[in-house]
Amino acid sequence: MSSITNHLPTAELQALDAAHHMHPFTANGGLAQKGARVITSGNGVMLTDSEGAQILDAMAGLWCVNIGYGREELADVAARQMRELPFYNTFFQTTHTPVIALAAKLAELAPGDLNNVFFAGSGSEANDTNIRMVRHYWAMQGKPQKSVIISRKNAYHGSTVGSGSLGGMSGMHAQGGLPIPDIHHINQPNWWSEGGEMSPEDFGRARAQELEQAILDLGEDRVAAFIAEPVQGAGGVIVAPDSYWPEIQRICDKYEILLIADEVICGFGRTGEWFGSQTLNIRPDVMTIAKGLSSGYAPIGGSIVSDEIASVIAQDEFNHGYTYSGHPVASAVALENLRILEEEDIVGHVRNIAAPYLQEKWQALTEHPLVGEAKMVGLMGSIALTPDKSARVPFKAEAGTVGYICRERCFANNLIMRHVGDRMIVSPPLVIQPDEIDLLIERAWKSLDECHSELRKEGLV
């Protein structure tokens, strides 16, 4: 193996990491005490750490390693592109073959008239593009007052000032002066936690109608767009009741509000179709893409927009762009990733094999005393932990306490499953095979059992 695997002892790496590396979304003081786990390599759905442990990555990194770790083809393409043309910009009347090929491929894959791609380095940057582009679109039509973007509480759209404002994470809004003006948040369609006595269908419709109410309150002439993830990811894999999306689509159509589908997680096969919008039968005007676009092998994101929006934006200079918009190496890697997804019919594997197999076993987790509901769309799923399934009540501890305990048990059992509050979530590489799903479920049961006995000791169940 390469020299990368010859490394300092784990404790020394952890000490250096603690001394100099500021981790995102982390209480770095606490982590420094404990020591970060050092991941050294990956293959398929498995990671190896610096102690040689084999960890099943049921999160595909951060929801992104759709084709799995260790695909040589992507490394080869990156090396070739770096030798040929490592960088060139697309600002000043130039272009290059990787970005041309990738834009054309995305236009082919994306539904409807979503045929135009504005590239970014990440999902956050792409959503910043969207804020400016949809507002500019309406301004170009003589309606500059149409600038409000409606989003949802507990949505995740990124971590820059703009995209973090679009998101509805209260913990993020509490730091650094977010949100920016003219972003409005309505409630999320999370029936388990917020549905009360309503049926899921009535609740879904009611939550969708909050969009209509917001448009009427703000004034139709003020609202530019509605943005949402087809399935909320970082918010806890919240799957809206079936009544939700048809109602949202009806409202967007009725009031001519642009619909932005944030496909950063749902895109590129995660839901069993190329895009979550296809699975949920919605017709976005803009799709945000990143993560699975390159399977995380290179940082790249973008906005795929309708012919209508692109033609309006094209009438004048759009004063926006990133140095790395359409980066040639990232574009070449993304294109190769799409080739593999397509030629190996990985989306078909999700739809016909992996998702049905995992979904059945995932549903069976509700037989565990701690698990209230189990939800899954394609290969993204969540379970709600609860001390009382029928009452759907939370634990008598701060939200997230139990989720954290469960996550720690998973981590100790070499299973990467994340927690959001007291929901446990999975989003494995799309190439996961049935025997690997068996291992995932086996480790999940063991971790849930261990979590359960810990909660008994602490009097939380």
Ligand SMILES: *Cc1c(COP(=O)(O)O)cnc(C)c1O
């Ligand atoms: C991760 C994520 C983003 C942000 O993407 P980055 O590449 O981390 O900037 C945006 N939207 C959704 C739905 C995401 O899950």
